[in-house]
Amino acid sequence: MEGRWTGRSVKTEAVVLRSIKYGEADVILTLFGRNTGKIGAIAKGVKKPKSRMRGTVQLFSFGDYMLYRGKSLYTVTQCETKEPFSILREDLVKLTYASYIAEILMGLLQEEEVNPPVFNLMLVVMYMLSREYGTLAVRLFDLKMLKLAGYEPGLLSCVLCQGPLGQGVKFSNMDGGVVCVRCAARTAQGQKVSKGTLAIMNHLITENNLSKLDRLKISHNAHMEMENILHSYWQYILERRLKSISFLKDIRILHENQ
Ligand SMILES: [Zn+2]
Structure with a gap:
């Protein structure tokens, strides 16, 4: 510049x-x-x-x-x-979320690659995390970042046969999106995903008016489904385990045992 x-x-x-x-x-x-x-x-x-x-x-x-x-x-x-952004260092869960974002950015970005859209996305999500937002901010980062990096997942029809999505669809990392029940049987890999979760993921990719996100009602199950799919997809893309993901699991176990 x-x-x-x-x-x-x-x-x-x-x-x-x-x-x-x-x-x-x-x-x-x-x-x-x-x-x-x-x-x-x-x-x-x-x-x-x-x-x-x-x-x-x-x-x-x-x-x-x-x-x-x-x-x-x-x-x-x-x-x-x-x-x-002191809260991102002081709150253990927020620290883990911010570390996850940093890990993905460090894995994706080339040295000295100037990228204002990614910079702006990171900043917006960090401001969200520093306020009342938690997982929703992280999922927004995931999906917008995947799109900016050229890995936008196909969520509207089967990425293999382009057929409509009925019941029993799966998210396939290798195929970069959702596959229908017939194609899923052939590829024998992927994670089950519900239609409701797909709709939310699609909404997070396309919605640019962030104030509208407040109206999204997301069930615990949908949150967990999205998280599992996106954690697995990033690790597939980056070809490595992310430390922040195992750290997040450890924190959750700790909380459950308290
Ligand atoms: Zn198919």
Whole structure:
């Protein structure tokens, strides 16, 4: 993005996707910047008590950054927090949801791939998560992100024979969407999914007026069905297990045993 760059320096809004302590006082960040895409950046001296950047480079915080582009890493030269998103670090479940989003973004995005639509989606969902929204925000991220990344699942007719969807349909990761009962018998894989759940998923992909989402009534079963399907689909696409998914399962077991 020309105009935001001056020589090797760039000004950008960015969110911290990962933060790793480095040495005594430094932190290495994975930032997703509106004008830089996903980058690695070192923030020097931020762990020192008197550092002006101390609070600004925390996980999931959103801020204005001045960055200097080095050989392998950027260096944070200035940073000002716009929204700390503290609740995403303090609430264990929200922390897991935000980590899941960060894990998917880190898996999908190429280094320095500037992508404003994805940046905007991430920010909207983080604001939703920081308020009263939970799983609905995460599912919205899943479905809109799949579409932006070119993996929009086929949900309206059988993705194999294009026939109508009756009873007994399944979601097939390999085929990228829903298959009818006859095709499902042939492929012998996939997860069962109800018509109601498919309608909600389709709604989340197509609805752009977010205030209308409040009117969606989603049963616990539909939430669980969507979650299982989308967790499995992402792991198929990214070809890896997501740590945040197993962490979420652990938290739920912990809650049940309390
Ligand atoms: Zn079919």
